[in-house]
Amino acid sequence: QKEVEQNSGPLSVPEGAIASLNCTYSDRVSQSFFWYRQYSGKSPELIMSIYSNGDKEDGRFTAQLNKASQYVSLLIRDSQPSDSATYLCAVNEGDSSYKLIFGSGTRLLVRP
Amino acid sequence: ETGVTQTPRHLVMGMTNKKSLKCEQHLGHNAMYWYKQSAKKPLELMFVYSLEERVENNSVPSRFSPECPNSSHLFLHLHTLQPEDSALYLCASSLRGPYITEAFFGQGTRLTVV
Numbered sequence: 001q002k003e004v005e006q007n008s009g010p011l012s013v014p015e016g017a018i019a020s021l022n023c024t025y026s027d028r029v030s031q032s033f034f035w036y037r038q039y040s041g042k043s044p045e046l047i048m049s050i051y052s053n054g055d056k057e058d059g060r061f062t063a064q065l066n067k068a069s070q071y072v073s074l075l076i077r078d079s080q081p082s083d084s085a086t087y088l089c090a091v092n093e094g095d096s097s098y099k100l101i102f103g104s105g106t107r108l109l110v111r112p
Numbered sequence: 113e114t115g116v117t118q119t120p121r122h123l124v125m126g127m128t129n130k131k132s133l134k135c136e137q138h139l140g141h142n143a144m145y146w147y148k149q150s151a152k153k154p155l156e157l158m159f160v161y162s163l164e165e166r167v168e169n170n171s172v173p174s175r176f177s178p179e180c181p182n183s184s185h186l187f188l189h190l191h192t193l194q195p196e197d198s199a200l201y202l203c204a205s206s207l208r209g210p211y212i213t214e215a216f217f218g219q220g221t222r223l224t225v226v
Contacts, residue, residue: 004154031211043202043217044155045114051211088155092212098143098162100206100215102155 002027002093006103014111019076021106023089026070032092033065035074037085038105044088048074079110115139118203118218125193126226133188133221135203143208144186145215146178149200161186162208193225 003026013019021035032051036044050056050063050072062075072091076083086105093099116137125131137144146158160168161180175197177189186203200222206215 032213034214036217041222043200043220046214046216049214090215095211097210097212098160098206098208099157099168100145100212101157104152104154 002101004089004091004101004103006087006089006106008104009107010109011106012109012111013079015079015081017079017110019079019083019108019110021074021076021087021089021108023072023074023091023103024070025072025089025091025101027091027094027101028067028070029094030091031095032100033063033072034090034100035061035063035072036088036090036102037083038088039085076108079108081110081112084108084110114216114218116203116205116216116218118201118221120221121219122222122224124224124226125190127193127195129193130189130191132190133201133203133223135186135188135218137184137186137203137205137216137218139205139207139216141205141207141216142183143206143212144180144183145204145206146186146188147202147204147217149202149220151199155202159188190223193223195225198223198225 035048038044048063089103159178179187203218
């Protein structure tokens, strides 16, 4: 059973701080990694994708991938109350070109 | 607006009813998905269609019946559902190539079975 693990949280950070969200996955051959943000009652919104080891930055967001450790993280700099949401990690299963497995998500609370 | 549109947004149905959920994508993608999201559970993959062929059926009960008439449209036909089927049903699409690229979700259908 392929798995994607996330701490459910909530992760509480003050406004302006860096929020660090972590995800581990079980399938060593996974190639595609995504972070989604989901507000309560809404659908998931893609915020970052990463395919190779290292860091990828987009505005206040940085995704980090370490395939050897089977670990992917998301850093949010200068956190804002509007960043309060559940963050979902998604990983493709094995060498599948279509099957995405989602973690259960980490709830982030940014305190004003 | 993600380019993936789902209708209806909300649906209340009795256990003996038949209804359908509709999804349409305007992104030129070649793979479409149905996911189920229940309270406090991870997203569950139900069905995947790639180039109108069903490539994944994740042990979903037969009371859920998908249909993909072309690469832009996806339906989920519902009949004789149970109260535990109440959930958020999400459609997504992606571009399937050597590996999966970004998947975009529709707004979802909040289904309540009474």
